[in-house]
Amino acid sequence: MNKVHDSSYKFLFSNPEFVRDLIIGFIPDDWLHTLDYETLEKVPGSYINEDFKQREDDIVWRVKVGGEWVYLYLLIEFQSSVDKYMALRMMVYVGLLYQDLVKRGEMLADGRLPPILPIVLYNGSQRWTAATDIADLIPAVPGLVSEFKPSLKYLLIDESAYSTYELSSLRNLVAAVFRFEQAQSPASIEDIINLLIEWLADRPDLKRMFALWIRATLMRKQNYSILLPQIDDLQEIKVMLADRLEEWAHGYIAEGELRGKKEGLQQGEMLALQRLLAKRFGVIPMETVTLISQAPLEDIERWFDRAIDAKALSDVFKD
Secondary structure, rough: OOHHHHHHHHOOOOOHHHHHHHHHHOOOOOHOOOOOHHHOEEEEOOOOOOOHHHHHHOOEEEEEEOOOEEEEEEEEEOOOOOOHHHHHHHHHHHHHHHHHHHHOOOOOOOOOOOOOEEEEEEEOOOOOOOOOHHHHHHHOHHHHHHHHHOOEEEEEEEEHOOOHHHHHOOOOOHHHHHHHOOOOOOOHHHHHHHHHHHHOOOHHHHHHHHHHHHHHHHHOOOOOOOOOOOOOOOOHHHHHHHHEEEEHHHHHHHHHHHHHHHHHHHHHHHHHHHHHHHHHHHHOOOHHHHHHHHHOHHHHHHHHHHHHHOOOOHHHHHO
């Protein structure tokens, strides 16, 4: 994940209410929903060994189960691109955490290890295709070796799997984060900010967290290109964004119109090239049609110029 984005997500999930809302809103498990999340405690991430120094700021939480000091550890990993070996990484992290719990003597009363729920929170644009179980990365073999094939799963929460309609129906901090990440217009951004101002009227701490995160997100995303001063109040952000979002809206509309014109021009040039080729060289092979349909406008224009004087179809597309 981009380090800036990674840090901004860790900032949000350093608050127990975001962790609670992630579980309640996006993990369909009745038992998990019955736990007392008032007991959530953040666990230091210093358990990582020398080879994994970059993991020192991992988000690890524990919660009491049944009123007793039995811990369910929540290991949250943030990811913005598909990692084929994520299952292996999570197995390593879980093993290191268990190793540290034993070292600190934080096992269960009977000496067993506490349960761990490894969570990967993914916000990339591509569909997640990586295995969610280490066992799926290892081929099956016959005989004795098959009995020792490791198996460890992680829970994938994919932001893109939730529609705007689904997210807007949830009064949930994490759903608001997902909606803001998915926002495609100035109007939708303003709607979410207005909702948060109303929703968090009696929670100045959470309003400040959202203000800082929204500012960082708007400045990080290239399609916004908005520079904001250091402010930590949602109402101030709303006021300061009013003019900037209006300017961005005009740019957004203009960009869409320009893109539409360019696509229309490309379509026209593509058809013109195909007609010229058919007139000069007869039926066009399907692979040539596919090549033209996938080419940028610059290539189509260059091929059209060549097609006027070319002696053979192959001459048009030569390097």
